[in-house]
Amino acid sequence: MSAHKIELTVNGTARTAEVESRLLLVHLLREVFRLTGTHIGCDTTHCGACTVLLDGKPVKSCTVLAVQASGRQVMTVEGLEQAGKLHPIQEGFTEKHGLQCGYCTPGMMMTGFALLARNRKPTEQEIREAISGNLCRCTGYVNIVKAVQHAAERLQQGA
Amino acid sequence: MQPKTDAKICGMGHSMRRKEDPRLIRGQGHYVDDIQLPGMLYMDIVRSPFAHAKIKSIRTEAALKVPGVLAVITGETLAKYNLHWMPTLSADTQMVLPVEKVMYQSQEVAAVIATDRYAAADGVDAVEVDYEQLPVTVDPFKSLAPGAPVLRTDKKDKKDNLAFHWEAGNRAATDKVFAEAEVVVKQDLYVPRIHVASIETCGCVADFNAAEGKLTVYMTTQAPHAVRTVFALVAGHVGLSEERIRIVSPDIGGGFGGKVPVYPGYVIAVAASVVIGKPVKWIEDRMENLQADSFARDYHMRTELAAKKDGTMLALRIKTVADHGYTNASANPSKFPAGLFSICTGSYDLKQAFCEVDAAYTNKPPGGVAYRCSFRVTEAVHAIERITDVLAQELKMDPAALRMKNFIQPGQFPYKSVLGWEYDSGNYPAALQLAMDKMGYAALRKEQAEKRARGELMGIGICSFTEIVGAGPSKDFDILGLKMFDSAEIRVHPTGKAIARLGTKSQGQGHETTYAQIVAEELGIPASDVQVEEGDTDTAPYGLGTYASRSTPTSGAACAMAARRLREKARKIAAHLLEVSEEDLVWEPGKFSVKGAPQKSKTIQEVVFAAYTNYPKGMEPGFEASSYYDPPNLTFPFGSYICVVDIDRGTGAVKVRRFLAVDDCGNIINPMIVDGQIHGGLTQGLAPALFEEMTYDEAGNNQAGSFMDYLLPTAMETPHWETDKTVTPCPHHPLGAKGVGESATVGAPPAIANAVVDALAHLGVRNIDIPITPEKVWKILHEKGVAE
Numbered sequence: 001m002s003a004h005k006i007e008l009t010v011n012g013t014a015r016t017a018e019v020e021s022r023l024l025l026v027h028l029l030r031e032v033f034r035l036t037g038t039h040i041g042c043d044t045t046h047c048g049a050c051t052v053l054l055d056g057k058p059v060k061s062c063t064v065l066a067v068q069a070s071g072r073q074v075m076t077v078e079g080l081e082q083a084g085k086l087h088p089i090q091e092g093f094t095e096k097h098g099l100q101c102g103y104c105t106p107g108m109m110m111t112g113f114a115l116l117a118r119n120r121k122p123t124e125q126e127i128r129e130a131i132s133g134n135l136c137r138c139t140g141y142v143n144i145v146k147a148v149q150h151a152a153e154r155l156q157q158g159a
Numbered sequence: 160m161q162p163k164t165d166a167k168i169c170g171m172g173h174s175m176r177r178k179e180d181p182r183l184i185r186g187q188g189h190y191v192d193d194i195q196l197p198g199m200l201y202m203d204i205v206r207s208p209f210a211h212a213k214i215k216s217i218r219t220e221a222a223l224k225v226p227g228v229l230a231v232i233t234g235e236t237l238a239k240y241n242l243h244w245m246p247t248l249s250a251d252t253q254m255v256l257p258v259e260k261v262m263y264q265s266q267e268v269a270a271v272i273a274t275d276r277y278a279a280a281d282g283v284d285a286v287e288v289d290y291e292q293l294p295v296t297v298d299p300f301k302s303l304a305p306g307a308p309v310l311r312t313d314k315k316d317k318k319d320n321l322a323f324h325w326e327a328g329n330r331a332a333t334d335k336v337f338a339e340a341e342v343v344v345k346q347d348l349y350v351p352r353i354h355v356a357s358i359e360t361c362g363c364v365a366d367f368n369a370a371e372g373k374l375t376v377y378m379t380t381q382a383p384h385a386v387r388t389v390f391a392l393v394a395g396h397v398g399l400s401e402e403r404i405r406i407v408s409p410d411i412g413g414g415f416g417g418k419v420p421v422y423p424g425y426v427i428a429v430a431a432s433v434v435i436g437k438p439v440k441w442i443e444d445r446m447e448n449l450q451a452d453s454f455a456r457d458y459h460m461r462t463e464l465a466a467k468k469d470g471t472m473l474a475l476r477i478k479t480v481a482d483h484g485y486t487n488a489s490a491n492p493s494k495f496p497a498g499l500f501s502i503c504t505g506s507y508d509l510k511q512a513f514c515e516v517d518a519a520y521t522n523k524p525p526g527g528v529a530y531r532c533s534f535r536v537t538e539a540v541h542a543i544e545r546i547t548d549v550l551a552q553e554l555k556m557d558p559a560a561l562r563m564k565n566f567i568q569p570g571q572f573p574y575k576s577v578l579g580w581e582y583d584s585g586n587y588p589a590a591l592q593l594a595m596d597k598m599g600y601a602a603l604r605k606e607q608a609e610k611r612a613r614g615e616l617m618g619i620g621i622c623s624f625t626e627i628v629g630a631g632p633s634k635d636f637d638i639l640g641l642k643m644f645d646s647a648e649i650r651v652h653p654t655g656k657a658i659a660r661l662g663t664k665s666q667g668q669g670h671e672t673t674y675a676q677i678v679a680e681e682l683g684i685p686a687s688d689v690q691v692e693e694g695d696t697d698t699a700p701y702g703l704g705t706y707a708s709r710s711t712p713t714s715g716a717a718c719a720m721a722a723r724r725l726r727e728k729a730r731k732i733a734a735h736l737l738e739v740s741e742e743d744l745v746w747e748p749g750k751f752s753v754k755g756a757p758q759k760s761k762t763i764q765e766v767v768f769a770a771y772t773n774y775p776k777g778m779e780p781g782f783e784a785s786s787y788y789d790p791p792n793l794t795f796p797f798g799s800y801i802c803v804v805d806i807d808r809g810t811g812a813v814k815v816r817r818f819l820a821v822d823d824c825g826n827i828i829n830p831m832i833v834d835g836q837i838h839g840g841l842t843q844g845l846a847p848a849l850f851e852e853m854t855y856d857e858a859g860n861n862q863a864g865s866f867m868d869y870l871l872p873t874a875m876e877t878p879h880w881e882t883d884k885t886v887t888p889c890p891h892h893p894l895g896a897k898g899v900g901e902s903a904t905v906g907a908p909p910a911i912a913n914a915v916v917d918a919l920a921h922l923g924v925r926n927i928d929i930p931i932t933p934e935k936v937w938k939i940l941h942e943k944g945v946a947e
Contacts, residue, residue, distance in 0.1 A: 101410075129874075133873075
């Protein structure tokens with residue numbers, strides 16, 4: 001198994017690692033960098049629990065190789081809070097009861113974050129479409145939609 | 160209900176924001192796969208490709224040469240310690256690893272231990288197993304037919320494939336009512352095999368410390384204390400006695416019943432850690448989770464209802480064939496092998512009923528656990544709510560009117576059902592009327608008639624369910640002999656801040672918040688000052704865990720009782736501090752004051768401080784109490800749901816246009832959390848109604864073993880749920896609460912199925928088995944010549 005030296009930026013910090021070709025990005029993040037907020041829920045790119053942003057776009061890190069992230073920007077749930085201030089998407093999830101067991105939540109929030117970056121005023125239907133690659137077994141999605149709407153309002157107010 | 164406490168104390172009735180959220184929204188939860196211990200090894204499992212096969216040989220040499228692989232564990236390895244079989248929660252037996260044969264596809268065959276998860280997976284690929292295939296039985300009816308090959312050849316003298324027979328009610332009296340009835344309707348109903356598919360799969364880290372002789376297992380379990388006892392019973396003979404076992408259930412990524420059983424993977428990881436002396440992590444992947452972990456449901460119910468021509472319902476008769484897979488691994492109370500199925504008379508005042516279940520062994524994974532449902536209640540409610548609609552159709556009556564005519568009336572509570580349950584409280588007509596008013600039922604019927612005239616297919620479905628939760632009273636309820644009480648322990652520190660520990664274990668239900676609110680309600684200590692802990696068997700009091708909507712009815716009650724004991728002690732201390740007699744004190748949340756002199760008062764915090772610094776002579780110092788609560792009865796939440804569907808005549812797809820859930824779970828602790836529980840439950844009711852089913856081909860191959868084929872509803876299929884409530888307090892629970900986690904999962908499927916059948920009823924359709932897929936509807940549309 002060949003090893004590769006990779007350099008990438010994770011949540012704004014430059015990181016390097018020596019990885020096997022087959023190492024998945026999610027395992028690099030969780031087991032090498034110990035950023036365990038990104039979760040694993042399936043093996044077929046369906047559940048979205050492992051969603052992170054790669055150069056600003058949501059990807060499912062269980063089907064991205066660590067080497068593919070070399071030279072790129074990765075953002076995980078741990079990068080949402082800035083200087084002790086929660087991001088409005090985090091605030092929205094707790095305020096609107098958008099999480100129960102919390103397992104899908106980091107992936108949901110990253111998808112919601114990416115949606116709001118490209119669409120400041122999404123409709124309910126647009127939110128539902130955006131999160132349709134993220135499965136939640138606890139909430140029934142209604143409050144997740146409200147959480148994203150809450151974040152959109154807060155961002156429009158300049159939060 | 161108006162809260163008794165202010166927002167600062169935040170007792171019952173406040174939608175307090177959850178105390179568990181700050182860590183979870185930061186990605187700082189502590190799930191089992193987040194644990195990394197020094198020297199930790201990884202385990203992966205070799206699984207059978209066949210549903211029934213003899214194991215001729217297992218060759219491990221190649222696997223042991225894979226870099227990083229340290230050991231391969233087989234049934235033979237475990238047999239040396241007599242650990243290759245274990246008991247199920249239903250006192251049947253289950254293989255940990257097979258020695259002779261495998262009984263279902265994806266059954267565990269061997270385990271590879273390696274230095275990392277990739278090496279372990281390589282090792283699994285390199286293990287060579289020779290199988291000799293055996294005839295496969297997948298159909299429970301064929302399995303029970305005379306002359307079928309006997310599957311459980313391990314059971315000496317077993318001559319058939321009957322796992323058990325169970326019945327309730329008076330067969331002869333019921334048959335008599337049926338023989339004399341003016342109207343009898345009969346319908347075969349199938350509630351399919353489904354899987355909880357919590358987004359976090361199952362797993363553990365087993366850590367045996369040889370120097371201390373102590374085993375710690377971090378594991379995804381909803382019932383850590385019961386698991387500790389089971390481990391001690393299974394492995395006591397190899398030195399693992401109960402005081403040397405610590406089970407820690409960390410944050411759990413959804414449970415829904417699937418994390419109640421003890422799966423072979425846990426036991427193998429424990430054995431590996433004990434033998435190797437290092438921590439061993441096992442985390443199953445999604446396909447293993449779907450293919451090998453416990454299923455739910457799989458009930459074939461021949462359902463019959465006898466009635467008068469005027470719609471008076473008289474008697475119910477149900478004969479069920481249940482597919483239990485290769486072993487009865489249901490997590491049911493031992494007196495109730497078919498769970499609480501005998502709630503099947505539902506919300507109606509039936510004078511006779513008889514139901515029976517024949518449980519069959521087949522070559523499928525074991526289970527019969529809940530899927531967010533308390534012990535087979537979903538099946539029972541599906542039967543009664545579907546057959547009620549069949550009767551309405553037969554009599555050309557409105558299904559709402561038929562229900563109203565037959566409801567148990569508010570004045571009849573406590574109500575003794577013909578199958579023996581004592582319903583605690585209810586007001587069924589009020590719930591249905593509220594749902595009808597809110598949905599504009601009459602207008603919907605008018606719209607449906609107009610649409611029907613135009614050839615459009617719209618349906619309205621009702622379900623008025625009665626739940627039965629909170630197991631349970633010790634006279635009837637135990638699992639493997641352990642009575643189903645639950646517990647709470649509250650310790651208040653000198654500065655008035657508290658920690659409460661409970662015997663249950665949250666998997667997302669928000670216990671850290673609701674239990675704190677119970678303490679706040681009873682003691683007036685702000686909920687924000689109360690820390691709640693569960694899941695560590697070394698610190699939490701013994702309890703049977705969280706499933707079957709039992710946490711609020713059992714541990715919630717224990718929490719209130721323990722707090723009330725503390726309040727009595729507080730009263731004595733306050734009397735001492737204020738130099739008055741106890742009778743002269745008035746309690747309001749957070750404060751005792753002197754009758755007629757309200758300026759003379761002591762806060763709960765002052766009283767608690769005195770419990771450590773200035774307590775009355777003869778009183779024990781400190782401020783803590785515990786309660787082990789044995790509930791006097793079960794609780795009976797209920798509700799009425801109305802669903803409106805539109806059917807696409809081109810594709811057969813069903814769209815849930817509106818869905819209103821009116822729930823009554825008694826008094827409410829946190830309305831926000833209750834609403835969240837109902838939303839989630841509804842979605843897990845929608846799932847089997849329209850999408851989810853675990854199917855097998857004739858060879859026993861699982862056909863829904865990944866999220867490619869097993870369809871969980873996404874945000875696109877899930878409607879915008881509407882909720883409302885009535886409040887009928889539970890008369891025997893100290894807080895008047897009933898539990899709510901599963902009501903919606905129980906109530907939603909028949910509401911949806913009834914709506915779809917209602918949309919097609921004028922074409923002569925009487926039933927469609929769930930899941931109602933576009934394919935099933937499309938076929939009907941073509942058969943009836945109404946496809947577009």
